[in-house]
Amino acid sequence: MAETAGGSGVLAVPTDGALALFADRDGAAAGLDERALAEAAAAAAGRALGRPVASLYARQEHTRLTYTFSAAAELEPGAHLVGTCDALITAEPATALVVRTADCLPVAIAGGGAVAMVHAGWRGLAADILGAVVGRLRAEFGVGPGALAAIVGVGVGPCHYRVGPEVTGALARLDASGAGWRGDGVVDLAAFAAGRLTGLGLDPARVRVLPGCTACSPAYHSVRRDGPAAGRQWSAIILT
Numbered sequence: 508m509a510e511t512a513g514g515s516g517v518l519a520v521p522t523d524g525a526l527a528l529f530a531d532r533d534g535a536a537a538g539l540d541e542r543a544l545a546e547a548a549a550a551a552a553g554r555a556l557g558r559p560v561a562s563l564y565a566r567q568e569h570t571r572l573t574y575t576f577s578a579a580a581e582l583e584p585g586a587h588l589v590g591t592c593d594a595l596i597t598a599e600p601a602t603a604l605v606v607r608t609a610d611c612l613p614v615a616i617a618g619g620g621a622v623a624m625v626h627a628g629w630r631g632l633a634a635d636i637l638g639a640v641v642g643r644l645r646a647e648f649g650v651g652p653g654a655l656a657a658i659v660g661v662g663v664g665p666c667h668y669r670v671g672p673e674v675t676g677a678l679a680r681l682d683a684s685g686a687g688w689r690g691d692g693v694v695d696l697a698a699f700a701a702g703r704l705t706g707l708g709l710d711p712a713r714v715r716v717l718p719g720c721t722a723c724s725p726a727y728h729s730v731r732r733d734g735p736a737a738g739r740q741w742s743a744i745i746l747t
């Protein structure tokens with residue numbers, strides 16, 4: 508399966524038995540409606556796989572809460588709300604995991620027959636939601652970090668992310684060594700996320716960061732640029 512972008516507004520990145528999908532503004536016309544965004548993600552994943560799929564989404568609150576979905580039978584196609592959390596995990600086929608972002612990072616993780624989709628802003632990253640997800644993948648599916656690949660999608664870039672010492676200090680408590688994420692009053696959240704994943708044991712060669720900045724590019728929704736009423740991009744991962 509080739510990596511594609513273009514007219515649909517959705518970048519499709521095959522990875523490790525899974526397909527990660529990242530919508531930009533054109534691919535996320537549903538605005539702020541959580542269910543509509545999850546339905547759009549299910550439809551795009553279904554088109555990519557050539558069959559109807561279900562999608563799971565959550566109320567996102569910048570926590571380190573994860574939710575693992577397992578089922579005896581496939582869900583009905585379409586969107587399903589699972590509750591409050593900021594990372595979804597599954598080893599079930601035909602089930603797309605969806606997050607919404609508009610400056611925070613969408614992080615897709617796959618390997619060993621399992622997938623995870625993470626909503627990661629600085630609060631979630633500082634609470635080590637990536638560590639929580641990597642830990643759950645090992646505990647629940649026996650998948651160690653060395654078997655995982657990750658894609659960090661587009662969020663706010665260091666060009667638009669001046670922060671106070673409380674943010675830098677909170678992130679610096681975690682092992683994200685050698686990532687070059689920390690500047691003078693500036694944080695590169697994507698570099699931090701990639702560095703944290705490496706710190707957790709992922710192979711740096713299998714951690715990819717998609718280039719861009721949501722606040723710079725009109726191709727993306729951005730709360731920093733457009734205020735709290737900004738729309739959201741959806742991102743998803745599904746086992747293939």
Ligand SMILES: [Zn+2]
Pocket residue numbers: 663664665666667720721722723724
């Ligand atoms: Zn920028």
